Amino acid sequence: MIEQKRMSTTSLEALFQRYKTAGWWILAPRAEGDITTFGEVDSPGDVAAGLIQTTLSPKSAVLPIWEELFRFRRGESGIEVVEAAESSVPTIIFGLRPCDARAFAALDAVFTWDSQDEPYLARRNKVAFVSIACNQADDYCFCTSTGGGPGDTAGSDLLLTGVGDEYLVEVVTERGVELAGIAGELFGPAEGMDKAAHLASVPVRFDLDRLRQVLPKTFDREELWIDQSLRCLGCGACAYVCPTCVCFDIQDEATRHGGARVRCWDSCGFSLFTLHTSGHNPREVQSHRWRQRVMHKFAYMPERLQVLGCVGCGRCSRACPVDMNLAEHLAVIAESGE
Ligand code: SF4
Numbered sequence: 001m002i003e004q005k006r007m008s009t010t011s012l013e014a015l016f017q018r019y020k021t022a023g024w025w026i027l028a029p030r031a032e033g034d035i036t037t038f039g040e041v042d043s044p045g046d047v048a049a050g051l052i053q054t055t056l057s058p059k060s061a062v063l064p065i066w067e068e069l070f071r072f073r074r075g076e077s078g079i080e081v082v083e084a085a086e087s088s089v090p091t092i093i094f095g096l097r098p099c100d101a102r103a104f105a106a107l108d109a110v111f112t113w114d115s116q117d118e119p120y121l122a123r124r125n126k127v128a129f130v131s132i133a134c135n136q137a138d139d140y141c142f143c144t145s146t147g148g149g150p151g152d153t154a155g156s157d158l159l160l161t162g163v164g165d166e167y168l169v170e171v172v173t174e175r176g177v178e179l180a181g182i183a184g185e186l187f188g189p190a191e192g193m194d195k196a197a198h199l200a201s202v203p204v205r206f207d208l209d210r211l212r213q214v215l216p217k218t219f220d221r222e223e224l225w226i227d228q229s230l231r232c233l234g235c236g237a238c239a240y241v242c243p244t245c246v247c248f249d250i251q252d253e254a255t256r257h258g259g260a261r262v263r264c265w266d267s268c269g270f271s272l273f274t275l276h277t278s279g280h281n282p283r284e285v286q287s288h289r290w291r292q293r294v295m296h297k298f299a300y301m302p303e304r305l306q307v308l309g310c311v312g313c314g315r316c317s318r319a320c321p322v323d324m325n326l327a328e329h330l331a332v333i334a335e336s337g338e
């Protein structure tokens with residue numbers, strides 16, 4: 001049962017200070033040059049305002065773009081391994097959108113599937129989500145086509161919806177109860193607040209059930225995948241901005257005395273991603289890589305992990321330098337079969 005409260009928008013400053021005093025680190029949308037990303041903030045004044053969506057997602061709070069897994073060195077008795085010190089701190093991600101909050105379920109499913117990814121879980125278990133519902137959307141948003149919505153509470157601990165000069169605060173989880181309790185005097189009863197009237201309108205852009213029915217049968221339809229991917233440069237921008245993409249590479253960076261094993265983001269859109277040492281590449285053309293991206297998110301992940309690999313945030317299409325529009329492509333696929 002989700003409890004509802006109200007809070008004045010002018011109380012945000014006090015809310016931030018309470019959280020910081022309680023030992024939470026706060027990440028929120030910040031402008032960095034010509035992009036927006038999630039960075040540390042001290043007060044609501046530091047938060048980038050008026051955004052539909054940040055350029056980069058908050059994924060890096062739990063899956064950094066680059067991380068050291070451990071260091072190694074040549075010692076007197078052979079190679080010695082030094083585990084990376086656990087350095088994550090309790091972190092509130094503030095101001096993420098409902099699609100981004102929902103995206104963490106896809107990450108969790110992957111990183112707890114066939115093994116428990118300890119570096120991921122060490123960070124993930126210390127993260128809480130204070131999301132803000134969407135009162136505006138653009139033509140790239142398609143959360144409603146992937147099971148979400150501009151006021152969806154799934155994945156958030158607290159969800160704030162702007163209602164005039166107040167927020168409707170929904171306390172969604174046990175952690176949300178804890179977060180609301182830290183600043184209990186800032187909240188009042190929510191009677192008479194109409195959430196629905198303050199949410200963006202996001203049209204459904206394709207029939208998800210139909211897509212999932214048709215998609216597995218399209219694997220060998222080369223002309224469909226060539227047609228969809230002709231423009232794709234394989235630049236990987238779509239994967240790097242995506243809140244649910246999980247491809248990573250592991251490499252050793254070493255000198256003759258030692259080094260570090262590092263994990264960094266990768267993309268199935270890169271031509272080198274599946275290149276074998278023999279020179280053989282099982283996905284040697286871009287159409288096969290685009291097919292993999294779509295299949296992975298909308299067929300393989302739901303089948304294996306019971307979670308969709310896309311939340312309809314639209315970032316990939318906004319970021320694409322050649323205007324590939326994922327929602328439009330999915331609509332074409334959904335309508336292309338019986
Ligand atoms: S951002 Fe666009 S061009 Fe770059 S890999 Fe993705 S779909 Fe292809």
Ligand code: SF4
Binds near residue numbers: 238309311
């Ligand atoms: S695939 Fe595109 S729309 Fe879907 S979650 Fe990733 S960035 Fe967002």
